[in-house]
Amino acid sequence: MSTLIVLGTQWGDEGKGKVVYYLSKQADYVVRYQGGNNAGHTLIFEDKPFVLHLIPSGILFPDKYCLIANGVVVDLKSLKEEVNVLAKKKIVVKGRLFISEQAHIIFPYHKIIDGILEDENVKIGTTRKGIGPAYADKVKRIGVRAIDYLERDVFEDLLEKNLIEKAAILENKMDIASLKKEILGDYSEFSEFLRPFVANTSFMIEEAISKNKKILFESAQGTLLDLDFGTYPFVTSSNPIAGGVCSGAGVGPTKINSVLGVMKAYTTRVGEGPFTVELFDEVGDYFREKGEEYGATTGRSRRCGWFDSVVVRHSVRVNDIKRLIITKLDCMEDLDKIKICVAYKYKNNIYKDFPASRTIQKYAEPVYEEMPGFNGKVKGVTNFKSLPINAQRYIKRLEGLVGASIDLVSLGRKREEIIEVNGGTSWF
Numbered sequence: 001m002s003t004l005i006v007l008g009t010q011w012g013d014e015g016k017g018k019v020v021y022y023l024s025k026q027a028d029y030v031v032r033y034q035g036g037n038n039a040g041h042t043l044i045f046e047d048k049p050f051v052l053h054l055i056p057s058g059i060l061f062p063d064k065y066c067l068i069a070n071g072v073v074v075d076l077k078s079l080k081e082e083v084n085v086l087a088k089k090k091i092v093v094k095g096r097l098f099i100s101e102q103a104h105i106i107f108p109y110h111k112i113i114d115g116i117l118e119d120e121n122v123k124i125g126t127t128r129k130g131i132g133p134a135y136a137d138k139v140k141r142i143g144v145r146a147i148d149y150l151e152r153d154v155f156e157d158l159l160e161k162n163l164i165e166k167a168a169i170l171e172n173k174m175d176i177a178s179l180k181k182e183i184l185g186d187y188s189e190f191s192e193f194l195r196p197f198v199a200n201t202s203f204m205i206e207e208a209i210s211k212n213k214k215i216l217f218e219s220a221q222g223t224l225l226d227l228d229f230g231t232y233p234f235v236t237s238s239n240p241i242a243g244g245v246c247s248g249a250g251v252g253p254t255k256i257n258s259v260l261g262v263m264k265a266y267t268t269r270v271g272e273g274p275f276t277v278e279l280f281d282e283v284g285d286y287f288r289e290k291g292e293e294y295g296a297t298t299g300r301s302r303r304c305g306w307f308d309s310v311v312v313r314h315s316v317r318v319n320d321i322k323r324l325i326i327t328k329l330d331c332m333e334d335l336d337k338i339k340i341c342v343a344y345k346y347k348n349n350i351y352k353d354f355p356a357s358r359t360i361q362k363y364a365e366p367v368y369e370e371m372p373g374f375n376g377k378v379k380g381v382t383n384f385k386s387l388p389i390n391a392q393r394y395i396k397r398l399e400g401l402v403g404a405s406i407d408l409v410s411l412g413r414k415r416e417e418i419i420e421v422n423g424g425t426s427w428f
């Protein structure tokens with residue numbers, strides 16, 4: 001049995017797409033277990049940036065199976081577009097891509113409601129892809145799963161009930177009858193598209209495990225966007241944490257071997273919500289420009305700050321992370337001095353563990369420790385010992401602060417720009 005979870009330890013955008021692409025080569029199956037097309041995983045394919053939103057990047061290797069498990073919410077229009085983009089690159093997905101029967105479908109009304117809630121309710125800064133409203137329907141037990149969509153009678157009945165349930169919020173914004181017509185009008189095209197992909201993915205994973213296949217579980221977003229352990233309510237509506245694999249893919253906890261946490265060398269977040277280490281100065285601008293910190297899904301510019309060890313320590317604990325990859329270390333190479341947030345301070349109290357209180361999250365001040373800049377080039381380095389000594393010290397200090405070993409260092413967007421700190425270890 002060989003299973004590995006790769007997940008984000010901050011607010012998403014840590015570079016998981018590239019890491020999964022790097023590790024997929026060793027895997028047989030790559031499985032997405034939560035989120036939807038709110039995610040944007042950027043990687044370099046055939047020397048050009050390439051963004052995948054829903055389909056795991058393992059699809060770029062012709063011998064890998066990719067599963068979209070039950071914990072994911074699926075926008076069929078967006079999925080079809082993604083499949084078409086891959087087809088243009090001569091990447092065949094039929095027979096390799098499978099979608100859980102129990103994955104819930106995102107409909108146009110979910111996107112409309114996402115927008116209405118953003119504009120008229122608490123602004124979360126969502127991606128407006130309908131993710132929250134689709135998960136809300138799942139929890140309300142009125143959602144439409146892939147298997148329901150394929151049974152036309154069942155689907156039509158559910159659609160009718162959903163539109164009645166949503167009438168109050170949609171009524172003054174649009175003509176509900178036209179919306180219904182549009183959804184039914186799309187039915188043949190989307191159900192025909194979806195049918196060959198639908199499978200019992202939990203069963204497939206079980207079978208693969210029994211055959212000793214290597215399975216990589218890929219999260220979207222990050223631990224600080226987790227519905228339970230993130231900066232609630234400024235979170236996404238699913239569980240990117242390691243525990244999410246059990247419910248989101250139908251796998252028992254004893255079947256999970258290891259968890260690799262992905263962390264950026266500094267911190268970013270998109271959308272609203274607390275962000276203790278946020279910088280409004282030239283260092284923040286430097287990270288944004290050097291790191292090209294603009295959202296892969298929405299194009300929004302990301303908020304940037306120093307590395308926050310309170311956040312990553314929280315992630316290490318919640319996910320039981322033993323091994324980490326640090327990404328974008330090259331984006332710090334021009335700085336004269338570097339700060340690391342080691343604790344939060346609020347009303348003369350020091351917090352080393354991530355606080356759940358909204359007030360403390362919002363008003364806490366970062367407690368920084370300072371280190372000298374790297375004083376040397378990082379980009380292009382191919383082994384740990386060749387990194388400038390200050391860069392090595394930075395990595396070792398972060399390890400000590402967050403409590404897990406940094407076994408991979410990423411120095412650029414390409415797959416090859418990764419250093420294996422302890423030599424070529426096996427990840428499965």
Ligand code: IMP
Nearest residue numbers: 012038039040125126127235236270271
């Ligand atoms: P939603 O997932 O679209 O509902 O958005 C909820 C919050 O999660 C917002 O702050 C989004 O900006 C954030 N978010 C969702 N997906 C991602 C992602 O892939 N990377 C970073 N932030 C994300």
